[in-house]
Amino acid sequence: MKLAIKLAFRNLIGAGLRTWLNVIVLSFSFVIIIWLKGVMSGWDQQAKTDMTNWEIGGGQYWHEAYDPYDPFTFSDSHSPIPGEFRSEIEKGDMEPYLISQGTIYPQGRIQSIMIKGINPKQSIFMLPAHKLDTVMTDAIPSIIGSLMARNLKAGIGDRVTIQWRDNQGTFDAAEILITEIFTVSVPAVDQGQVYIPLDRLQSMMGLEGEATILTYRxxxxxxxxVPGWTHRPKEVLTAQVDEMIKMKTTGQSVLYAVLLLLAMLAIFDTQVLSIFRRQKEIGTYVALGYTRRQVVGLFTVEGAMYAVFAALLSAAYGLPFLAWQAKAGWTMPVDASDFGMAIAQTLYPVYSAGLVVSTVLLVLLVTTVVSYWPSRRIAKMNPTEALRGKIQ
Amino acid sequence: MENSQIIRIESLVKRFPMGKGEFTALNGIKLSLGQGEFAGLIGPSGSGKTTLLNIIGSLDVPTEGSVTVLGRSIGALSAGEAARLRKESLGFIFQSYNLFAVHTVYENVEFPLLLLKYSATERKKMVTDALDWVGLNDKIKSKPPQLSGGECQRVAIARAMVKKPSLVLADEPTANLDAANSHNILKTMVSLNRELKTSFLFATHDDKVISYLRRKIFLLDGRVDNDVIISN
Structure with a gap:
């Protein structure tokens, strides 16, 4: 083995440009695979972090009638805020939400919305709720997400009419004034959501002191x-994102396989060509005392050594690049909100030692297999014909 | 020295499949070669010279008969045993040199010693000695594509001789060389044969080579047609 490594090293260094071309192609694969995996991991992590920061906090208590997938439950999913939570709410470690269905009328159009009442002084969510902390009598201050603003064709300072039904079933309407438009990568926080001050919504609905969701920090x-309230821990609330990440992982695997395949094609091609082009050399190895199996081993080690060289080259230019990307992030060239999915405009790749080690080992393993595969042919070669380069 | 036999061949037959039938390349060869001989298998193309050389070199096996080289029966050797025989006791010189193009002259000559696991110090001395024999110590860092045909064949001789094998098998070693280079190469081999007592067996139809042989084994249609020993 030691000799095979020594000879393989000599052969690859001696082959010059041919070796370096393969090594460069393979090193690109290393860096791109690690970078892409890092971006995906970063995206996954960002999705969970954003969801925590913008929507679910450290966990929630839901009114027992509340079902986010059944709008018919919304009218009944509220009750007075339990006294057990009063001190935490006063400390700002818990925030009540009141949710109501409604309708908005942007420029004569009609659109269903969820009206969410939140505390303008809250600090659990990243929502710019302080922009609701405005005293006005002729309109309700409101904040909306950028996707919602685009759908409404509305901007900051615009006034739009909303309609809702109070707890007695009476329809009422008022104007909202958009005081802020925020950008968020969590669609559930943006699409179809209008945020107004909690006390205003409670008063509009005739539900003073009531809430639908209580979020703790x-x-x-x-x-x-607490009777009438169901505890929803963070793990349950992020289960959907975890499921999405799992599904994405399958899709990503296909992408890695394609990348890996492209790199391996270069190695496979080189090996197949080598075996035909280097027939005389193979015959000479045998004549000088190698068994055909040892020659197969030598060619396999040569192939695997491409991956080792590529890993070293990747470390030279890839590590600084990957570190810079992790810091600066990758900003997508097109508006991420056009994608219709939870994705930030700038993704920050997250790499783990496991990711780097597993990628290096995977590429090394696959390269070795791809090198061994065509090299098996050597074992069937007739050395006397190989010596004369007569094998077709 | 020439009394102890290093090659003994009895009733050797070698057939190759050809189409639906078979082609008989060697047909009932009986031959022996003593240590220190400088002999050649002479004959036209297709007479079986290279086939016989390949079997003696354990690169091929007999169809029938027995071939014993340095006390080992070629037909009975496993792949590993045959490789060990070649590695330890045989040297090969080929018509087209068969040097490793990406290795330097030094690395080419060093190769057989790597297989035999000599230490770096031993290897350095032995390679230097071998390159001295062929007069190429000033080219150790050159690679074969940078050398002339004659120089390449000298490197091939150094590679074959570096481990001081008992037997060197040379297949048309001068076929790609001009007359001057051929004579130089042959003189080198003659002197190595004398100094190191290494046996040489050539396969050739080149008159220049034939003129240096001390034993001429003429092959025709796979048989020994004549076996002439030249007295000094």
Missing amino acids: NSETPVVD
Whole structure:
């Protein structure tokens, strides 16, 4: 083995440009695979972090009638905020939400919305709720997401009419004034959502002191069993994202396989060509005392050594590049909100030691297999014909 | 020295499949070669010279008969045993040199010693000695494409001789060389045969080579047609 490594090294260094071309192609694959995996991991991590920061906090208590997938439950999913949570709410470690269905009328059009009442002084979510902290009598201050603003064709300072039904079933309408438009990568926080001050919504609905959802800041907060409210820990609330990540992982695997395949094609091609082009050399190895199996081993080590060289080259230029990307992020050239999915405009790749080691080992393993595959042919070669280069 | 036999061949037959039938390349060869001989298998193309040389070199096996080289029966050797025989005791010189193009002259000559696991110090001395024999110590860093045909064949001789094998098999070693280079190469081999007592067996139809042989084994249609020993 030691001799095979020594000879393979000599052969590859001696082959010059042919070796370096393969090594460069393979090193690109290394860096691109690690970068792409890092971007995907970053995206996954960002999705969960954004969801925590913008929507679910450290966990929630839902009114027992509330079902986010059934709008018919919204009219009944509210009740007075339990006294058990009063101190936490006063400390700002828990925030109540009131949710109501409604309709908005942008420029004569009609569109269903969810009206969410939140505390303008809250600090659990990244929502710019302080922009709701405005005293006005002729309109309700409101904030909306950028996707929603685009759908409404509305901007900051615009006034739009909304309609809702109070707890008595009476329809009422008022104007909202858009005081802020925020950008978020969590569609559930943006699409079809209009945020107004909690006390205004409570008063509009005739539900003073009531809420639909209570969100706490710290996921370590002890769970309190309150009748009429269901505890939803963070893990349950992020289960959907976890599921999405799992599904994405399958799709990503196909992408890695394609990248890997392209790199391996170069190695496979080189090996196949080598075996035909280097027949005399193979015959000479045998004549000088190698068994055909040892020659197969030598060619396999040569192939695998491409991956080793590529890993070293990748480390030279890839590590600084990957580190820079992790810091600066990758900003997508087109508007991410056009994608219709939860994705930030700038993605920050996240790499783990496991990712780098597993990628290097995978490429090394696949390269070795791809090198061994065509090299098996050598074992069937007649050395006397190989010596004369007569094998077709 | 020439009394101890290093090659003994009895009733050797070698057939190759050809189309639906078979082609008989060697047909009942009986031959022996003593240590230190400088002999040649002479004959026209298709007479079986290279086939016989390949079998003696354990690169091929007999169809019938027995071939014993340095006490080992070629037909009975496993792939590993045959490789060991070639590695330890045989040297090969080819018509087209068969040097490793990407290795330097030094690395080409060093190769057989790597297989035999000599230490770096031993290898350095032995390679230097071998390159001294062929007069190429000033070319150790050159690669074969940078050398002339004659120089390449000298490197091939150094590679064959570096481990001081018992037997060197040379297949048409001068076929790609001009007359001056051929004579130089042959003189080198004659002197190595004398100094190191290494046996040489050539396959050739080149008159220049034939003129240096001390034993001429004429092959015709796969048989030994004549076997002439030249007295000094």
